[in-house]
Amino acid sequence: xxxxxxxxxxxxxxxxxxxxxxxxxxxxxxxxxxxxxxxxxxxxxxxxxxxxxxxxxxxxxxxxxxxxxxxxxxxxxxxxxxxxxxxxxxxxxxxxxxxxxxxxxxxxxxxxxxxxxxxxxxxxxxxxxxxxxxxxxxxxxxxxxxxxxxxxxxxxxxxxxxxxxxxxxxxxxxxxxxxxxxxxxxxxxxxxxxxxxxxxxxxxxxxxxxxxxxxxxxxxxxxxxxxxxxxxxxxxxxxxxxxxxxxxxxxxxxxxxxxxxxxxxxxxxxxxxxxxxxxxxxxxxxxxxxxxxxxxxxxxxxxxxxxxxxxxxxxxxxxxxxxxxxxxxxxxxxxxxxxxxxxxxxxxxxxxxxxxxxxxxxxxxxxxxxxxxxxxxxxxxxxxxxxxxxxxxxxxxxxxxxxxxxxxxxxxxxxxxxxxx
Numbered sequence: 001x002x003x004x005x006x007x008x009x010x011x012x013x014x015x016x017x018x019x020x021x022x023x024x025x026x027x028x029x030x031x032x033x034x035x036x037x038x039x040x041x042x043x044x045x046x047x048x049x050x051x052x053x054x055x056x057x058x059x060x061x062x063x064x065x066x067x068x069x070x071x072x073x074x075x076x077x078x079x080x081x082x083x084x085x086x087x088x089x090x091x092x093x094x095x096x097x098x099x100x101x102x103x104x105x106x107x108x109x110x111x112x113x114x115x116x117x118x119x120x121x122x123x124x125x126x127x128x129x130x131x132x133x134x135x136x137x138x139x140x141x142x143x144x145x146x147x148x149x150x151x152x153x154x155x156x157x158x159x160x161x162x163x164x165x166x167x168x169x170x171x172x173x174x175x176x177x178x179x180x181x182x183x184x185x186x187x188x189x190x191x192x193x194x195x196x197x198x199x200x201x202x203x204x205x206x207x208x209x210x211x212x213x214x215x216x217x218x219x220x221x222x223x224x225x226x227x228x229x230x231x232x233x234x235x236x237x238x239x240x241x242x243x244x245x246x247x248x249x250x251x252x253x254x255x256x257x258x259x260x261x262x263x264x265x266x267x268x269x270x271x272x273x274x275x276x277x278x279x280x281x282x283x284x285x286x287x288x289x290x291x292x293x294x295x296x297x298x299x300x301x302x303x304x305x306x307x308x309x310x311x312x313x314x315x316x317x318x319x320x321x322x323x324x325x326x327x328x329x330x331x332x333x334x335x336x337x338x339x340x341x342x343x344x345x346x347x348x349x350x351x352x353x354x355x356x357x358x359x360x361x362x363x364x365x366x367x368x369x370x371x372x373x374x375x376x377x378x379x380x381x382x383x384x385x386x387x388x389x390x391x392x393x394x395x396x397x398x399x400x401x402x403x404x405x406x407x408x409x410x411x412x413x414x415x416x417x418x419x420x421x
Contacts, residue, residue, distance in 0.1 A: 027164035028098070030157035031090045038154070039092050046136060050080040053132035060128045063121035079108060080129055087161055105165045109172025113180070114211050119173040126166050133158055183210040188243050191252070192286045200283060213239060215254045220277040220288035223249045223265040224296050235264035248296070250289060255279050266309060273299060273306055278314040287327040291320055318402060329409045336406040339389035349414045354382040356407040359400050
């Protein structure tokens with residue numbers, strides 16, 4: 001709804017900022033002072049107010065305008081009806097009714113934050129609806145020939161009451177933000193869990209509670225900060241998960257928002273350096289976190305160089321692999337040996353052993369056949385298949401070295417899967 005004509009247009013923002021207890025006390029005090037005889041007149045004057053105010057809000061507040069907002073329109077009328085009914089009951093001396101009204105408008109604030117709209121459209125709607133309130137009051141004044149002092153009292157009571165409702169909306173917004181921060185912190189903890197392992201069901205439940213859309217794949221971005229670690233970072237997408245890790249800031253995001261997240265972090269300080277993981281399944285985010293952290297360590301030690309203060313981890317995966325953990329080795333091994341994915345397990349193992357022997361020795365087919373204990377024609381056939389699968393990778397020095405490392409990681413596991421050899 002809004003504020004009285006006797007207050008300047010900007011008063012709504014100041015009124016909404018009045019602390020909750022003060023706004024409540026002022027509103028109740030002014031409504032109690034209204035003459036009891038005024039209540040029947042008000043009851044006659046306001047039945048059409050919810051519909052009239054909802055139409056005006058739909059026309060003047062962009063967030064409620066246009067087609068496809070029928071549900072919002074119904075909610076608007078309901079909210080205005082709750083506010084009007086609460087005012088009339090308070091004016092009639094039914095003080096307990098205020099708890100229902102306050103809870104309703106706090107709920108509106110919580111719902112707005114949970115929906116990602118920030119709550120500003122509700123506050124704007126309260127202000128616009130105030131114009132309809134004043135139209136109703138003016139009509140009633142002209143019909144009832146009310147005194148100027150009574151009009152002033154009514155106007156002030158309405159103004160403070162609307163300010164109180166705005167304060168309740170903001171209180172609900174603050175409660176929801178606090179709750180979502182807490183839930184998101186638990187969600188981050190669940191995603192980063194190492195000791196007991198990831199619990200997909202818990203992650204799903206926390207993501208739902210935090211109103212966080214679970215992406216299939218994510219990227220972890222880590223910023224090395226210097227000095228102050230901010231609580232909020234301007235420009236980050238709302239769906240990004242953010243937390244402080246000592247003197248680093250960590251963000252879980254999706255590939256489509258990577259540049260947006262990186263730019264926001266770089267703007268924090270000219271000295272900030274950022275490491276970006278590559279895209280991984282959501283439940284592997286803890287591995288991507290370790291890789292990004294290790295990349296910043298390599299950067300700090302001068303082992304890698306950052307271009308424009310950004311280290312793309314994918315460019316240094318071999319270095320990270322050599323210095324890091326089994327999860328990373330498995331990730332790179334799987335990618336490098338992906339051409340073998342479609343091959344049946346036993347044949348895959350034979351081809352992989354042939355490839356390993358050839359890459360390590362570059363021997364002729366007969367020499368390699370003797371080493372492997374098979375016929376030379378068998379080796380020639382295997383090498384032809386491998387050439388078809390891997391193509392030019394087999395002739396590029398860096399790729400050959402990477403394949404050797406990948407095979408060293410994968411072959412023991414494949415042998416175990418086939419019962420050992």
